[in-house]
Amino acid sequence: MYVMDTPYGSEALPVWERPEPRPRAAPVALSRARIAATAIRLADEHGLDNLSVRKIAKELGVGPMRLYDYVLNRSELLDLMIDDVHAGIAEAGRRAEADWRATVLAIARATRAAALEHEWFADLLGGRPHLGPHALAIGEATAAAFSQAPGVRGIEDLQRVLGAFNAFLAGAIRREVTERRTTRATGTDEAAFQKSLGPYLTRMLATGRYPTVARLVIDGAHLNPEETFNHNLATIVDGLTPTT
Incomplete structure (x- = not known):
């Protein structure tokens, strides 16, 4: 050794x-x-x-x-696998424009794409930080980009912004991957699942106790996952880095 x-x-x-x-x-x-x-x-x-x-x-x-x-051991094997996936994400960050926001968005989108290609990767997001060379490169690129953002004035601001950003990224990606797996396992997508509970929901919403949920069920659309991710990503990034 x-x-x-x-x-x-x-x-x-x-x-x-x-x-x-x-x-x-x-x-x-x-x-x-x-x-x-x-x-x-x-x-x-x-x-x-x-x-x-x-x-x-x-x-x-x-x-x-x-x-x-x-x-x-198996742990070292996972370390190699994770860093191999991070290599592609790091490349996307390097190809991004010089603008800090474009870099952050590119890294986030590449992370989502990697998790959709390698669903097991989503299971390993959100825990302890990955510290392989390519993962460190992504961490450096993300932190360096956010450090240039408006409203990020010191190390504590940067820590909070990175924490919130990474929490959104892990949560959004894991939820999407979980839904894909559930659809495969059950043969029923989210829309069909909701439809199967239609009579029950109709009875519950008719009580008038859930008016906002009723609006979401009746008027809400089935949103495209990629468009939803990109919209929410932009909202999070812009909200974390206010100009005033």
Whole structure:
């Protein structure tokens, strides 16, 4: 195991800082990038709950112990997978215009797109921060952008803005992914689910106790998820960074 001496004693190096094992051609050439790509594909197909080092090894045609030369455990495997997804998000942030707002919106939209492509990624949003190199690059780009926004005058303002922004992003994305999964599992989308409860809702709303809910049910439209996300994202960003 690779360790580093620090003022607090020796500590194990995280997977991103450890050198790759010496390449071996037989029976299969491996790398952390190849292992992560295979793990992502399996997670996309079967979900995180069904992902294991043994299954990845079988897919790669090697013994499970061979993979432990590259990752010490499942947690490190997830770290590699998460940072691989963050690489694409970071690229979207780099391609954004120089304007701070455009950068923030681009990163948020790329995060949503990544979660819709890799639904398991949504399950890992909103917890402890991800600290891989690409995740750190996104964090830096987002923080640097918001630090240029009107109304963000110091580090405490920046902390609050980032907290609220990340909470919106995780909540909005996880809700959308949950609805997609529920639709697949039940064969019933949100509109059909609401329609199935139509008689019950009609009786309850007729009592007059829920007038605002009645307006939403009767007059409200079934909104497009992408348009809703973009509208709410802009509202949140602009509300967090008032010009006065």
